[in-house]
Amino acid sequence: MYNRIIQFNDFKIFRNEKEVVILDIENGKLVKVDERTLKVIQNNNLSKEELFQKSKKYFNEEEFNSLVNAMENAGFLKYVDSKNESSIETYTKENIVGITLMLVQGCNLACSYCFGDEGSYCDSGKMSKETAFKAIDYLFEHSDADKVLITFFGGEPLLAVDLMKEIISYCKTKDKNVGYSMTTNGTLLNDEVNKLIVENKISTIISIDGDKEKNDKNRYHKDGTGSYDQTVKNTKELRKEYGLTSRATLTPGNLDMVNTFNHLNGLGFKNIPMTPANNLTSDAEFVEYINSEIELIEYAKEFIHSNNCSKVRKMTFIYSALLSLHRGVYRQFGCGAGIRDVAIDIHGDIYPCHRFVSYKETCLGNVYDTYQENEEKKLKALNVLEQDVVVKPKDRFICMGTVLGKVQGMPDL
Numbered sequence: 001m002y003n004r005i006i007q008f009n010d011f012k013i014f015r016n017e018k019e020v021v022i023l024d025i026e027n028g029k030l031v032k033v034d035e036r037t038l039k040v041i042q043n044n045n046l047s048k049e050e051l052f053q054k055s056k057k058y059f060n061e062e063e064f065n066s067l068v069n070a071m072e073n074a075g076f077l078k079y080v081d082s083k084n085e086s087s088i089e090t091y092t093k094e095n096i097v098g099i100t101l102m103l104v105q106g107c108n109l110a111c112s113y114c115f116g117d118e119g120s121y122c123d124s125g126k127m128s129k130e131t132a133f134k135a136i137d138y139l140f141e142h143s144d145a146d147k148v149l150i151t152f153f154g155g156e157p158l159l160a161v162d163l164m165k166e167i168i169s170y171c172k173t174k175d176k177n178v179g180y181s182m183t184t185n186g187t188l189l190n191d192e193v194n195k196l197i198v199e200n201k202i203s204t205i206i207s208i209d210g211d212k213e214k215n216d217k218n219r220y221h222k223d224g225t226g227s228y229d230q231t232v233k234n235t236k237e238l239r240k241e242y243g244l245t246s247r248a249t250l251t252p253g254n255l256d257m258v259n260t261f262n263h264l265n266g267l268g269f270k271n272i273p274m275t276p277a278n279n280l281t282s283d284a285e286f287v288e289y290i291n292s293e294i295e296l297i298e299y300a301k302e303f304i305h306s307n308n309c310s311k312v313r314k315m316t317f318i319y320s321a322l323l324s325l326h327r328g329v330y331r332q333f334g335c336g337a338g339i340r341d342v343a344i345d346i347h348g349d350i351y352p353c354h355r356f357v358s359y360k361e362t363c364l365g366n367v368y369d370t371y372q373e374n375e376e377k378k379l380k381a382l383n384v385l386e387q388d389v390v391v392k393p394k395d396r397f398i399c400m401g402t403v404l405g406k407v408q409g410m411p412d413l
Helices: 035-041 048-055 061-073 087-091 129-141 157-171 191-199 212-218 228-241 257-266 283-305 310-314 316-327 371-386 393-397 402-407
Strands: 005-008 011-015 020-024 029-033 077-080 098-102 147-153 177-184 202-207 245-250 274-276 341-344 349-351
Touching: 005 048, 020 035, 029 035, 035 048, 035 061, 048 061, 061 077, 098 129, 129 147, 129 157, 129 341, 147 157, 157 177, 157 191, 191 202, 191 228, 202 228, 212 228, 245 257, 257 274, 257 283, 257 310, 274 283, 283 310, 283 316, 310 316
Parallel strands: 098 147, 098 341, 147 177, 177 202, 202 245, 245 274
Antiparallel strands: 005 077, 011 020, 020 029, 341 349
């Protein structure tokens, strides 16, 4: 029997002449602490008795117990059974709430920065109806959640719109509340697809990088013609009547977040997240990106000070961060990759998220496998992730979540 040990959440320390504040990275809380408490929480992976022995010069036993209980109630620490218990054991506890279906590993565009090899992920093709239904069954069998989310992804998912319809119809035969989302380049939207989106309340993200010049520099068809005009034309009705989210990928020459935001806001998108392209952004350019992000924050502050928060709500990463800080949202992990969410490719292979598709060493199983076969594959894949051998350093610019941030110990930037 192992002695249970205390593990504190990862945190960052901020101090000035008057006070010390820590940012609890795992739940987003900012907490004022005194120097005594700071010395305690800098001793990790000790039993409670061992921690007290290191802390008794600062706290008597009653004070120490009160402090530990308060931190446990706040979600800042947890007890584990041994110093060797790792995130692998946490990963194997299943309560999936969402899956990303790679309906099509292929695309009608040829964007310069595509991390998925023009959407093929080095293995082009379409998902069969049988595999799609197996994936849905896998989700339902591995989820206790009242509501689950299915994300249609690719490649370009609208190249398989008939399969989308069959998946939605299949889900309606199940006793489960299902939500849907989709990421698309928007060039294949038409009246039929618009009706499908509206009737089934599919939360839709449109990939568009800003104005025509900036967008068409990197987002173009296979013949080299830009996609901007077609995307803007085809999304007009949904932008006006339904509400769409845009997603801008920022690249060298297109790192001005304020101007990009203003253009996409002018088009009427309801949410406007922006992310740097991982395979076009060098370390020096990432610094430029950070400076642009700071400019957007300052821009947001102007609206906050003038009590005009409608635009700030559209600045997704800023608004989310403000909400998390205000509410003290508890997050055990940076994201749900491999824990609460998985991606399933055209063959039924299961991955922590869509960014791992085609990295076979990270495959967690297959929807056609037995439970035991999936468990064996999962443990093997998660050992690979723990050993920090899979993900290239460039991906630290994109993934701030569980797999890269928590398991792989993403370095500070």
